[in-house]
Amino acid sequence: MKHPPALARLIDALHALPGIGPKTAQRLAFKLLQDERGAAQELSQAMEHALASVGRCRRCRMLAEGGLCPLCDSTSRDDSQLCVVESPADVMAVENSGAYRGRYFVLMGHLSPLDGIGPVELGLHELDLLLAEDRVREVILATNSTVEGEATAHVVSEMARAHGLTATRIAQGVPFGGELEYVDGGTLAHALAGRQSVR
Amino acid sequence: MKHPPALARLIDALHALPGIGPKTAQRLAFKLLQDERGAAQELSQAMEHALASVGRCRRCRMLAEGGLCPLCDSTSRDDSQLCVVESPADVMAVENSGAYRGRYFVLMGHLSPLDGIGPVELGLHELDLLLAEDRVREVILATNSTVEGEATAHVVSEMARAHGLTATRIAQGVPFGGELEYVDGGTLAHALAGRQSVR
Numbered sequence: 001m002k003h004p005p006a007l008a009r010l011i012d013a014l015h016a017l018p019g020i021g022p023k024t025a026q027r028l029a030f031k032l033l034q035d036e037r038g039a040a041q042e043l044s045q046a047m048e049h050a051l052a053s054v055g056r057c058r059r060c061r062m063l064a065e066g067g068l069c070p071l072c073d074s075t076s077r078d079d080s081q082l083c084v085v086e087s088p089a090d091v092m093a094v095e096n097s098g099a100y101r102g103r104y105f106v107l108m109g110h111l112s113p114l115d116g117i118g119p120v121e122l123g124l125h126e127l128d129l130l131l132a133e134d135r136v137r138e139v140i141l142a143t144n145s146t147v148e149g150e151a152t153a154h155v156v157s158e159m160a161r162a163h164g165l166t167a168t169r170i171a172q173g174v175p176f177g178g179e180l181e182y183v184d185g186g187t188l189a190h191a192l193a194g195r196q197s198v199r
Numbered sequence: 200m201k202h203p204p205a206l207a208r209l210i211d212a213l214h215a216l217p218g219i220g221p222k223t224a225q226r227l228a229f230k231l232l233q234d235e236r237g238a239a240q241e242l243s244q245a246m247e248h249a250l251a252s253v254g255r256c257r258r259c260r261m262l263a264e265g266g267l268c269p270l271c272d273s274t275s276r277d278d279s280q281l282c283v284v285e286s287p288a289d290v291m292a293v294e295n296s297g298a299y300r301g302r303y304f305v306l307m308g309h310l311s312p313l314d315g316i317g318p319v320e321l322g323l324h325e326l327d328l329l330l331a332e333d334r335v336r337e338v339i340l341a342t343n344s345t346v347e348g349e350a351t352a353h354v355v356s357e358m359a360r361a362h363g364l365t366a367t368r369i370a371q372g373v374p375f376g377g378e379l380e381y382v383d384g385g386t387l388a389h390a391l392a393g394r395q396s397v398r
Contacts, residue, residue, distance in 0.1 A: 001270065002269060004253060004263055004264035004265075004269070006249045006252045006264050006283075007244045007247075007249060009249065010248075016238040016242070017227060017235075019226075024218070027218075028218070029219065030247070030286065030287045032216070032246070034286065034287065034307060035297075035307070035308075037219070037250060039212070039215040040250055041246075041250060042212050043246060044246040044247050044250070044332070045243075046205075046209045046212035047209060047212070048243050049208065050228070050239075051236060051239055052205075054205050054209075063229065064203055069203070070200060070201060070203070085330070086218070088229045089226060089229050091200075095200045108234070185265070
């Protein structure tokens with residue numbers, strides 16, 4: 001059976017969201033039009049509003065309303081540390097760890113020449129200007145532990161060194177609470193290579 | 200860390216969707232504002248459009264654009280059978296089985312006095328008018344196999360009988376391809392009670 005066009009369009013639009021399959025999209029569309037019309041109205045308006053008013057922080061490229069994000073605007077953060085991450089979600093993850101009080105720089109992706117994502121798309125020029133300000137002492141590379149993430153971290157570390165700054169990479173190893181038996185070989189190899197003397 | 204207000208509103212609106220938790224809502228919002236702005240725009244507009252133009256079929260209460268849904272509008276369906284279901288998704292499920300060529304009536308819920316859902320909300324008056332038209336011969340009760348679904352089926356079956364029509368309930372039993380070992384006791388009890396002689 002074919003859906004009415006407006007319903008089919010809504011299902012397609014929901015299906016285009018990351019992680020929403022065709023069945024979930026249909027279920028959501030039915031639910032929204034059946035007895036969640038208020039929620040649907042609010043979502044549509046919130047989306048319009050966010051698209052119009054949420055842009056990128058002009059300093060760290062994090063999602064922000066107005067010029068600066070709350071993290072760059074804050075006066076209580078440590079200016080000497082700059083944590084470089086791939087995405088806004090990574091900023092939230094590091095923030096939620098509660099273990100970091102410095103600033104961030106969000107690349108909004110990783111180097112991927114085949115997809116046309118190079119230094120310009122990742123804002124490496126803006127990062128260069130930021131490092132030249134002479135406030136940062138240490139650049140903490142917190143890109144993903146993937147091939148692309150490592151390659152990106154390498155390029156950023158070269159930039160940091162060019163400015164005479166320390167570049168550090170977050171540790172790879174066994175997850176907190178993880179049992180060796182269930183840890184994959186690659187992780188265990190990194191954990192062994194990165195072993196530290198017991199104090 | 201607190202999100203900018205417009206971003207927080209979008210996350211809340213996504214979180215209000217059925218089956219979307221707070222973490223998924225945040226991930227979706229970041230993704231939409233980061234590199235899926237086209238998809239976000241289209242979703243917002245598709246939602247507005249669907250809310251404005253998708254209503255209920257004036258005959259069967261299925262979601263429809265304009266007065267009649269494609270199923271009621273079709274001339275190739277069997278008018279003598281009427282399948283009563285709880286939701287539009289149930290219509291799709293029965294249609295996808297390919298085993299039914301009759302008409303539908305969508306209750307848009309089930310009897311639930313505590314939630315204020317009674318005969319009026321389920322459109323039982325409209326159903327009564329439809330049964331009085333003297334085209335339907337058999338009312339097939341395809342509400343869910345839950346306590347509320349069974350109660351609703353019972354009420355509808357009384358209505359069918361009042362019009363002198365046959366009322367049938369879809370069979371309960373072991374799922375197609377199901378192994379007895381993994382079937383729950385309630386289902387097995389129904390399967391035994393509903394056993395049929397082998398031809």
